[in-house]
Amino acid sequence: MLDVVVKQGFHDAPxxxxxxxxxxxxxxxxxxxxxxxxxxxxxxxxxxxLKRASLLEGYSPEMDAKEAFILVWAxxxxxxxxxxxxxxxxxxxxxxxxxxxxxxxxLRKEEAEFERRFRCQSKGGVLNDLPPEVIxxxxxxxxxxxxxxxxxxxPNILRNLAEKMWEVVRAxx
Numbered sequence: 628m629l630d631v632v633v634k635q636g637f638h639d640a641p642x643x644x645x646x647x648x649x650x651x652x653x654x655x656x657x658x659x660x661x662x663x664x665x666x667x668x669x670x671x672x673x674x675x676x677l678k679r680a681s682l683l684e685g686y687s688p689e690m691d692a693k694e695a696f697i698l699v700w701a702x703x704x705x706x707x708x709x710x711x712x713x714x715x716x717x718x719x720x721x722x723x724x725x726x727x728x729x730x731x732x733x734l735r736k737e738e739a740e741f742e743r744r745f746r747c748q749s750k751g752g753v754l755n756d757l758p759p760e761v762i763x764x765x766x767x768x769x770x771x772x773x774x775x776x777x778x779x780x781x782p783n784i785l786r787n788l789a790e791k792m793w794e795v796v797r798a799x800x
Contacts, residue, residue, distance in 0.1 A: 633715045637667065637723050656683035671720050673693050674713045676793050681706040681740055688740045692753045696745070700789040701782075703767055708772030714771065755798045762796050 631640040631648060642663055646653045660666045682702045686695055707714050746752030747759070754762055769792065773780060780788075 628671055628713060629716055632667070632670075632719060633712050637719060649651055652749065654790055667720065670716065674710075677710075677713070678706060678717075683737055683741060686737065686741060688737070688744070693790075693797070695741075696793050696797075697786060697789040699741075699791060700766060700770055701785050703770045704774050704780070704785055707771050708779065711775070714774075752797055754796050757796070766792050 628640065628645050628649075629643055640663070642653050642656065645663070645666070646656055649656070656666070660669065677717060682699050682728075684702055685698055690698070745754055747754050747756045747762075748755050757765075769788075
């Protein structure tokens with residue numbers, strides 16, 4: 628499904644082609660999934676969980692907020708470079724208008740703590756009070772676009788950029 632969707636898009640990904648590419652019959656696929664949309668949702672949830680785990684690799688709630696931000700931002704860059712196909716799938720998922728249904732799994736304790744910590748200041752977090760979509764664009768929007776570039780950035784450049792992003796989004800007391 629991933630290869631077909633990335634190459635052709637959701638709407639040009641018939642179950643017959645997915646079955647052919649997977650080596651499974653449509654009947655076997657429909658035994659496990661009720662619809663193509665259910666397969667798409669399962670892929671989305673799988674990649675979202677993989678992304679979350681990758682972003683927080685090495686994170687600890689005891690870390691200084693700035694260092695935690697820099698770590699997660701750099702992890703994002705490396706994740707996106709390594710998983711370009713998956714990220715194309717995720718982008719298509721969002722553009723195609725699919726609604727992300729919660730996967731039913733609660734956030735791990737570490738993920739929930741990170742989300743609480745990196746809220747806007749008015750909600751008890753360390754970030755400034757810009758709208759969440761602006762914070763998202765200024766941080767992971769930038770890192771996503773940089774990861775797509777042919778030239779790989781050095782660790783020093785990544786750290787410098789992450790520090791600049793931190794200066795933009797952190798709350799100033």
